[in-house]
Amino acid sequence: MSFWSEQQAPGMDRTYMSYAGAAAAVVATAVAGAKAVDADSAWYRSLDKPAWQPPSWAFGVVWTPLYASLAWAVGRGISRARGPEHVRLVASAGANLVLNAAWNHLFFGRRDPRAGLAGTVLLDASNALLIRRLAVTDRPAAAALAPYAAWCLFATGLNLSLARRNPRR
Structure with a gap:
């Protein structure tokens, strides 16, 4: 079985292909997930949110470097x-990216905090597995995912709070 990072294109080495492929996959994940998000919808605005929820603009500010670290770590590990x-x-890595994008569709697309909670718990488990797999190959790459995993755990807590506060939504 051959994967894209094991194939060599003329003039491109394995490392470059691994980073480029990881970056492309992470960008595709971000775009696919963002399609479902509508933080300005009447449904989302009507949710009872905890006081400790960050403002909407903070999510983009946080996710941008987290996605960059995810692309770097996965690219480095795969290479x-x-x-x-x-x-x-x-x-x-592929499963993690699918779960990452899926959360947006479960929470916002279905308008269901409980479905979102199930998705984010699966993402947390996937994060732990991805970090463990990266640590076998490259400890700095695994360590680089600590902020990503921590933010996802924070998001799980927030999602749990939203599910509890909004049981019928």
């Missing part, structure tokens, strides 16, 4: 992994 570890890392 260094070999054999079965490479395959497992690519699969873990």
Whole structure:
């Protein structure tokens, strides 16, 4: 089985292809997830939110560097992994990105904080697995995902609060 980062295009080395592929996948994830978000919708504005929820503008400010660190860490890890570890890392990263984008569709698209909570709990588990897989190949890459995992845990707490405060929405 061959993956994009194992294939060599003329004039491009494995490292470049790994970073470029990871960056493209993360950008695609951000775009796919953003399509479902409507923080100005009447539904979202009507939710009972906790006082500790950050303002809407803060999410874009936080997610931009988190996505950059995710692309860097995955690109670095994939460029260094070999054999079965490479395959497992690519699969873990792919699953993580799918879950990342899916949360937006579960929460905003379905207008369902409980569905969003289920999605973010799965994302937290995926984060732990991705960090563990990265640590096998490259500890700095794994460490770079700590802020991403921490923010996702914060988001899980926020989502839990929203689900509790808005049981019928």
